[in-house]
Amino acid sequence: MKRVARRSTLVALAAGIVLLVGWQVRAETNRVKFPENLEQLVHYTTVRRGNVTEHIMTTREAIEAVKNGQPVPRGTHFVLVDYRDGKLYRYFVMEKGDGWAADYDERRRTGDWQFQWFWPDRSVNVSENTGRCQSCHQGRENNEYLFTSNRIPDFSGTPIE
Numbered sequence: 001m002k003r004v005a006r007r008s009t010l011v012a013l014a015a016g017i018v019l020l021v022g023w024q025v026r027a028e029t030n031r032v033k034f035p036e037n038l039e040q041l042v043h044y045t046t047v048r049r050g051n052v053t054e055h056i057m058t059t060r061e062a063i064e065a066v067k068n069g070q071p072v073p074r075g076t077h078f079v080l081v082d083y084r085d086g087k088l089y090r091y092f093v094m095e096k097g098d099g100w101a102a103d104y105d106e107r108r109r110t111g112d113w114q115f116q117w118f119w120p121d122r123s124v125n126v127s128e129n130t131g132r133c134q135s136c137h138q139g140r141e142n143n144e145y146l147f148t149s150n151r152i153p154d155f156s157g158t159p160i161e
Protein backbone atom coordinates (compact mmCIF):
# COMPACT_ATOMS: atom_id res chain seq x y z
CA MET A 1 0.00 0.00 0.00
CA LYS A 2 2.75 2.34 1.03
CA ARG A 3 4.65 1.45 -2.12
CA VAL A 4 1.71 2.28 -4.35
CA ALA A 5 1.29 5.62 -2.65
CA ARG A 6 4.93 6.40 -3.24
CA ARG A 7 4.61 5.44 -6.88
CA SER A 8 1.63 7.71 -7.41
CA THR A 9 3.59 10.54 -5.83
CA LEU A 10 6.32 9.90 -8.37
CA VAL A 11 3.81 9.85 -11.21
CA ALA A 12 2.35 13.14 -10.02
CA LEU A 13 5.82 14.61 -9.81
CA ALA A 14 6.68 13.46 -13.32
CA ALA A 15 3.43 14.94 -14.62
CA GLY A 16 4.34 18.19 -12.92
CA ILE A 17 7.72 18.24 -14.61
CA VAL A 18 6.15 17.53 -17.99
CA LEU A 19 3.72 20.39 -17.43
CA LEU A 20 6.54 22.70 -16.43
CA VAL A 21 8.62 21.79 -19.47
CA GLY A 22 5.57 22.21 -21.68
CA TRP A 23 5.00 25.62 -20.19
CA GLN A 24 8.58 26.62 -20.83
CA VAL A 25 8.34 25.56 -24.45
CA ARG A 26 5.17 27.59 -24.95
CA ALA A 27 6.67 30.61 -23.25
CA GLU A 28 9.94 30.44 -25.10
CA THR A 29 12.26 33.35 -25.19
CA ASN A 30 13.81 34.03 -28.54
CA ARG A 31 16.50 36.23 -30.07
CA VAL A 32 14.76 39.53 -29.49
CA LYS A 33 16.65 41.79 -27.11
CA PHE A 34 15.24 44.89 -25.54
CA PRO A 35 16.64 47.76 -27.65
CA GLU A 36 19.57 49.46 -25.97
CA ASN A 37 18.94 52.54 -28.08
CA LEU A 38 15.29 53.04 -27.11
CA GLU A 39 15.85 56.73 -26.35
CA GLN A 40 17.34 57.28 -29.80
CA LEU A 41 14.48 55.64 -31.70
CA VAL A 42 12.23 57.91 -33.75
CA HIS A 43 8.60 58.05 -32.66
CA TYR A 44 6.80 58.20 -36.02
CA THR A 45 3.20 57.43 -35.15
CA THR A 46 0.73 57.29 -32.27
CA VAL A 47 -2.30 55.01 -32.12
CA ARG A 48 -5.06 55.79 -29.60
CA ARG A 49 -7.86 53.41 -28.67
CA GLY A 50 -9.95 54.19 -25.59
CA ASN A 51 -7.59 54.33 -22.60
CA VAL A 52 -4.75 52.84 -24.68
CA THR A 53 -2.06 55.03 -26.26
CA GLU A 54 0.64 53.43 -28.39
CA HIS A 55 3.83 55.23 -29.35
CA ILE A 56 5.45 53.41 -32.28
CA MET A 57 9.10 53.99 -33.06
CA THR A 58 12.12 52.69 -34.95
CA THR A 59 15.54 53.76 -36.15
CA ARG A 60 16.15 56.66 -38.53
CA GLU A 61 17.74 54.17 -40.96
CA ALA A 62 14.61 52.01 -41.02
CA ILE A 63 12.44 55.07 -41.68
CA GLU A 64 14.67 56.05 -44.60
CA ALA A 65 14.59 52.49 -45.95
CA VAL A 66 10.78 52.33 -45.89
CA LYS A 67 10.53 55.76 -47.51
CA ASN A 68 12.86 54.59 -50.29
CA GLY A 69 11.08 51.27 -50.76
CA GLN A 70 14.16 49.40 -49.51
CA PRO A 71 14.20 46.45 -47.10
CA VAL A 72 14.56 47.43 -43.44
CA PRO A 73 18.17 46.74 -42.37
CA ARG A 74 18.92 43.72 -40.18
CA GLY A 75 19.43 44.70 -36.55
CA THR A 76 16.42 47.03 -36.64
CA HIS A 77 13.95 47.22 -33.77
CA PHE A 78 10.38 48.44 -34.03
CA VAL A 79 8.91 49.22 -30.63
CA LEU A 80 5.32 49.81 -29.64
CA VAL A 81 5.25 51.49 -26.24
CA ASP A 82 1.83 50.76 -24.77
CA TYR A 83 0.41 53.18 -22.18
CA ARG A 84 -2.83 52.57 -20.29
CA ASP A 85 -4.41 55.68 -18.78
CA GLY A 86 -1.09 57.44 -19.33
CA LYS A 87 0.91 54.84 -17.41
CA LEU A 88 3.51 52.59 -19.09
CA TYR A 89 1.96 49.12 -19.37
CA ARG A 90 4.27 47.12 -21.67
CA TYR A 91 6.58 47.20 -24.68
CA PHE A 92 5.93 45.19 -27.83
CA VAL A 93 9.15 44.68 -29.76
CA MET A 94 9.93 43.35 -33.23
CA GLU A 95 13.55 42.81 -34.23
CA LYS A 96 15.00 41.69 -37.55
CA GLY A 97 18.15 39.57 -37.61
CA ASP A 98 20.26 37.79 -40.16
CA GLY A 99 18.85 34.32 -40.81
CA TRP A 100 16.39 34.50 -37.91
CA ALA A 101 13.62 33.05 -40.10
CA ALA A 102 15.30 29.64 -39.80
CA ASP A 103 14.44 29.46 -36.08
CA TYR A 104 10.83 28.67 -36.97
CA ASP A 105 9.09 26.30 -39.32
CA GLU A 106 7.75 27.84 -42.51
CA ARG A 107 4.16 28.11 -41.35
CA ARG A 108 5.11 30.25 -38.38
CA ARG A 109 7.77 32.43 -40.02
CA THR A 110 7.61 36.21 -40.33
CA GLY A 111 10.64 36.68 -42.56
CA ASP A 112 13.67 37.41 -40.41
CA TRP A 113 11.52 39.18 -37.78
CA GLN A 114 11.00 37.87 -34.25
CA PHE A 115 8.60 39.27 -31.65
CA GLN A 116 8.66 39.79 -27.91
CA TRP A 117 6.59 41.31 -25.10
CA PHE A 118 8.51 43.14 -22.36
CA TRP A 119 7.15 44.46 -19.08
CA PRO A 120 7.97 48.02 -17.88
CA ASP A 121 11.04 46.65 -16.02
CA ARG A 122 12.14 45.28 -19.44
CA SER A 123 11.80 41.64 -18.45
CA VAL A 124 10.15 39.23 -20.91
CA ASN A 125 6.53 38.24 -20.35
CA VAL A 126 7.23 34.52 -20.17
CA SER A 127 3.58 33.53 -20.35
CA GLU A 128 3.11 34.97 -23.84
CA ASN A 129 3.21 32.70 -26.88
CA THR A 130 4.91 34.91 -29.46
CA GLY A 131 3.53 32.65 -32.20
CA ARG A 132 0.36 34.68 -31.75
CA CYS A 133 2.21 37.89 -32.59
CA GLN A 134 3.62 36.22 -35.69
CA SER A 135 0.33 34.78 -36.87
CA CYS A 136 -1.34 38.20 -36.83
CA HIS A 137 1.62 40.07 -38.34
CA GLN A 138 1.95 37.41 -41.10
CA GLY A 139 -0.93 39.18 -42.83
CA ARG A 140 1.45 42.10 -43.44
CA GLU A 141 4.02 40.05 -45.34
CA ASN A 142 4.15 42.59 -48.19
CA ASN A 143 4.89 45.41 -45.76
CA GLU A 144 7.82 43.97 -43.80
CA TYR A 145 5.26 42.42 -41.41
CA LEU A 146 4.53 45.94 -40.14
CA PHE A 147 1.04 47.34 -39.66
CA THR A 148 1.99 51.02 -39.58
CA SER A 149 4.71 51.15 -42.27
CA ASN A 150 2.26 52.89 -44.60
CA ARG A 151 2.35 55.91 -42.26
CA ILE A 152 6.12 56.30 -42.59
CA PRO A 153 6.19 58.02 -46.03
CA ASP A 154 4.11 60.87 -44.56
CA PHE A 155 6.30 61.26 -41.48
CA SER A 156 8.44 64.37 -41.38
CA GLY A 157 9.17 64.92 -37.70
CA THR A 158 5.79 65.02 -35.95
CA PRO A 159 4.32 61.62 -35.01
CA ILE A 160 1.42 60.82 -37.33
CA GLU A 161 -1.92 60.25 -35.59
Ligand code: HEC
Pocket (backbone or CB within 6 Å): 047, 054, 056, 078, 079, 080, 092, 093, 094, 115, 116, 117, 128, 130, 132, 133, 134, 136, 137, 145, 146, 147, 148, 149
Ligand atom coordinates in the same frame (compact mmCIF):
# COMPACT_ATOMS: atom_id res chain seq x y z
C1 HEC B 1 -4.49 40.38 -33.59
C2 HEC B 1 -3.41 40.99 -34.30
C3 HEC B 1 -2.11 41.31 -33.59
C4 HEC B 1 -1.42 40.57 -32.66
C5 HEC B 1 -1.78 39.24 -32.06
C6 HEC B 1 -0.21 41.32 -32.38
N1 HEC B 1 -0.17 42.46 -33.11
FE1 HEC B 1 1.36 43.80 -33.18
N2 HEC B 1 0.19 45.06 -34.22
C7 HEC B 1 -1.06 44.81 -34.67
C8 HEC B 1 -1.64 46.04 -35.24
C9 HEC B 1 -3.02 46.18 -35.87
C10 HEC B 1 -0.65 47.03 -35.10
C11 HEC B 1 -0.76 48.52 -35.49
C12 HEC B 1 -0.99 49.35 -34.24
C13 HEC B 1 -2.40 49.25 -33.72
O1 HEC B 1 -3.35 49.30 -34.51
O2 HEC B 1 -2.55 49.09 -32.48
C14 HEC B 1 0.50 46.37 -34.49
C15 HEC B 1 1.70 47.01 -34.27
C16 HEC B 1 2.81 46.40 -33.72
C17 HEC B 1 4.13 47.01 -33.63
C18 HEC B 1 4.54 48.35 -34.24
C19 HEC B 1 5.05 48.12 -35.67
C20 HEC B 1 3.93 47.85 -36.65
O3 HEC B 1 3.71 46.68 -37.02
O4 HEC B 1 3.23 48.79 -37.03
C21 HEC B 1 4.92 46.13 -32.95
C22 HEC B 1 6.38 46.32 -32.59
C23 HEC B 1 4.10 44.98 -32.63
N3 HEC B 1 2.82 45.17 -33.14
C24 HEC B 1 4.55 43.87 -31.93
C25 HEC B 1 3.71 42.83 -31.53
C26 HEC B 1 4.09 41.82 -30.56
C27 HEC B 1 5.44 41.72 -29.89
C28 HEC B 1 3.02 40.99 -30.43
C29 HEC B 1 2.85 39.80 -29.53
C30 HEC B 1 3.24 39.94 -28.14
C31 HEC B 1 1.98 41.50 -31.32
N4 HEC B 1 2.44 42.60 -31.96
C32 HEC B 1 0.75 40.89 -31.48
C33 HEC B 1 -1.70 43.60 -34.65
C34 HEC B 1 -1.32 42.53 -33.84
